[in-house]
Amino acid sequence: MNKWNNEKLKFWLEAGLALLLVLTLGLAGARGIFAKDIEEKSVSAKTKVEQEKGADAKEKGSEAEKKDKAEENAAQETEEVIADGQYPIMGESSVTVEQMISFFEESGEEYPSEALGKGGADSIETFCQMYYDEAVAEGVRPEVAFVQTMKETGWLQYGGDASIEQFNFAGLGTTGGGVPGNSYPDVRTGIRAQIQHLKAYATEDALAQVCVDDRYEYVKKGSAPYVEWLGQKENPEGAGWATAENYGYSIVDMINKMKNIE
Structure with missing residues (x-):
């Protein structure tokens, strides 16, 4: 069991x-x-x-x-x-600050460092950088404004109705007969006014910065989108920056010379 x-x-x-x-x-x-x-x-x-x-x-x-x-x-x-044959005032540019500096130096003229230094631009390098920055801020091609200044002021030597102390770089407000035109407190403001005036001719777009151009409201907006049309005689509507014959074309010729600088 x-x-x-x-x-x-x-x-x-x-x-x-x-x-x-x-x-x-x-x-x-x-x-x-x-x-x-x-x-x-x-x-x-x-x-x-x-x-x-x-x-x-x-x-x-x-x-x-x-x-x-x-x-x-x-x-x-x-x-x-x-x-x-149409050079737009507005747009991006391949021109450099260095080319602008070289373009002025090749003129053989002396940069007025004492006079423009009082307005915040004691060297051509500073002056060109201001032009570049202000132009880009408004969408204007830097070379257009800079070369226009070289033409209007005789390579910053002046001698016309406006004086260098006015910091007026493109004859804004000068009408001939000794009328000095507008004056600005410093170099940058004078540059900005010129560029805003160019933009007024080139486009109907609003300004990106506060307006310092006293004559901005008098421009027929968008009447000269191309540099060639800045001359009243070449402008289809008879509008334009200056009355001199081939005014805009001469600026384009100068721009082309500057663009060939390496």
């Missing part, structure tokens, strides 16, 4: 161990599948994020390329317009 009981107990113990082993293996398998599933989901999520980042980068790259292409096309169209 004891032997039978022992064998029966042994049978149930072995059966229990077998069942425990089956359960353990089953649980381990389930954990493995679960872990694999988590890993696959993690990899899938990571791949999705990387794909989204790649798509964003591609989209941004595409937008940047489109922007660069648009700017390139605009510059090309502008150069084509210039080549056809």
